[in-house]
Amino acid sequence: MTRISVTVDGVESTDEVEPRTLLVQYLREARGRTGTPVGCDTSNCGACTVLVDGRAVKSCALLAVQADGREVTTVQGLSNGALHPVQRAFHERHALQCGYCTPGMIMAAVDLLRETPDPTEQEVREGLEGNLCRCTGYQNIVAAVRDAAAELRGAS
Amino acid sequence: MIPVGFEYSRPSTVEEAVAALAADPDAKVLAGGQSLLPVLRLRLAAPTTLVDLRDVESLHGVRVAGDDLVIGAMTTHDEILHDARVAEHAPLIAAATATVGDRQVRHLGTFGGSLSHADPAGDLPAVACALDATMVAVGPNGRREIPAADFFVDYLTTALAPDEILVEVRVPDTAGWGHRYEKFNRMAQAWSIVGVAALVRRVDGGVTDTRVALTNMGRRPVRATAVERALTGTAGDAGAVTAAAGHADEGAEPPSDVNGAADYRAHLSRVLTRRALTVAVGA
Numbered sequence: 001m002t003r004i005s006v007t008v009d010g011v012e013s014t015d016e017v018e019p020r021t022l023l024v025q026y027l028r029e030a031r032g033r034t035g036t037p038v039g040c041d042t043s044n045c046g047a048c049t050v051l052v053d054g055r056a057v058k059s060c061a062l063l064a065v066q067a068d069g070r071e072v073t074t075v076q077g078l079s080n081g082a083l084h085p086v087q088r089a090f091h092e093r094h095a096l097q098c099g100y101c102t103p104g105m106i107m108a109a110v111d112l113l114r115e116t117p118d119p120t121e122q123e124v125r126e127g128l129e130g131n132l133c134r135c136t137g138y139q140n141i142v143a144a145v146r147d148a149a150a151e152l153r154g155a156s
Numbered sequence: 157m158i159p160v161g162f163e164y165s166r167p168s169t170v171e172e173a174v175a176a177l178a179a180d181p182d183a184k185v186l187a188g189g190q191s192l193l194p195v196l197r198l199r200l201a202a203p204t205t206l207v208d209l210r211d212v213e214s215l216h217g218v219r220v221a222g223d224d225l226v227i228g229a230m231t232t233h234d235e236i237l238h239d240a241r242v243a244e245h246a247p248l249i250a251a252a253t254a255t256v257g258d259r260q261v262r263h264l265g266t267f268g269g270s271l272s273h274a275d276p277a278g279d280l281p282a283v284a285c286a287l288d289a290t291m292v293a294v295g296p297n298g299r300r301e302i303p304a305a306d307f308f309v310d311y312l313t314t315a316l317a318p319d320e321i322l323v324e325v326r327v328p329d330t331a332g333w334g335h336r337y338e339k340f341n342r343m344a345q346a347w348s349i350v351g352v353a354a355l356v357r358r359v360d361g362g363v364t365d366t367r368v369a370l371t372n373m374g375r376r377p378v379r380a381t382a383v384e385r386a387l388t389g390t391a392g393d394a395g396a397v398t399a400a401a402g403h404a405d406e407g408a409e410p411p412s413d414v415n416g417a418a419d420y421r422a423h424l425s426r427v428l429t430r431r432a433l434t435v436a437v438g439a
Contacts, residue, residue: 019164055263061193129344130258
């Protein structure tokens with residue numbers, strides 16, 4: 001077992017983990033953050049995307065021990081109470097059907113907008129290349145991300 | 157799936173890391189883990205120790221040393237994409253890195269990790285070969301330099317000994333050279349079916365140097381020397397580019413797999429080489 005300290009959605013905790021524990025397992029099983037789903041288990045689909053030190057990563061593609069000393073933000077920690085502008089845009093644009101990809105899609109979009117505050121449609125599509133949606137055909141997802149971008153630019 | 161259990165070691169110096177590797181013949185280096193973790197999860201590999209290099213400060217970052225750009229092995233793809241020195245001295249690396257994986261993978265995956273993994277479908281080994289980069293490795297017997305052409309030995313196999321670590325990559329300055337990484341795949345974030353890394357230097361219009369290396373056209377990156385000879389010394393016009401690109405698959409032994417048969421890859425290599433050179437000559 002290895003001792004790690006990880007801040008998850010603003011709460012720091014020290015835990016003993018097996019080195020082989022994936023970050024997504026740690027988040028769900030040790031920290032109760034079940035808003036982050038396990039998707040494909042092959043690092044293709046991006047459903048498990050979270051932010052580590054503010055950068056989007058696939059939480060099934062790193063070990064919990066690799067997050068030691070770092071700050072993790074899951075979809076549950078994006079905002080306090082009210083919806084984050086990206087979450088609200090996904091709701092208003094109906095940018096989901098089954099919803100399984102949505103937490104990862106939202107986290108990847110937040111990361112994209114950090115770097116590219118005013119993305120073109122093409123930049124949104126390329127920026128979300130690491131996230132698969134098998135329901136929507138992406139159209140409403142792209143629209144939601146561009147709506148959220150406009151709102152975030154107006155707010156800053 | 158969950159990986160098989162292993163011991164975890166997180167040294168803070170290269171010497172400690174080498175000692176940790178030497179202590180367990182079945183140890184593996186963990187860099188960004190973006191190739192290793194999927195392999196562990198699928199249980200295609202079961203190392204008994206992982207040696208995580210994240211705390212080894214000397215392996216991180218980019219610097220300029222004389223005429224060379226020196227890239228620390230643990231520098232992430234994302235850091236490379238945001239580094240002005242890479243953009244200036246080795247823009248081919250920046251261009252190819254932008255096509256690696258997806259943004260999540262680029263945040264964690266490292267330059268040295270990609271090279272050491274030596275996946276024939278990985279983009280950066282061919283880039284290192286086209287640039288005639290030098291790999292710097294450290295093992296129990298000290299430091300040694302390995303030319304890129306000798307570093308990639310076989311499928312997923314490099315010249316590194318099991319207890320050696322790639323610490324940095326020295327890249328000759330190619331500021332002012334035309335460059336292009338032309339990659340063909342069927343969908344976002346997929347591996348290259350074929351990729352072409354091209355560099356062209358022109359003086360007074362004439363082509364004085366050509367470097368072309370191919371991704372996924374064999375068990376390791378392939379230097380397309382027949383293309384290089386054919387283009388160098390020409391005026392770099394469209395006719396010369398097309399004629400040179402026709403030699404792209406000479407000497408290559410492309411694989412046949414679910415993504416394409418060998419003859420299809422040979423065709424792709426000629427087409428992509430023409431496209432890459434057309435951009436690199438600046439025509």
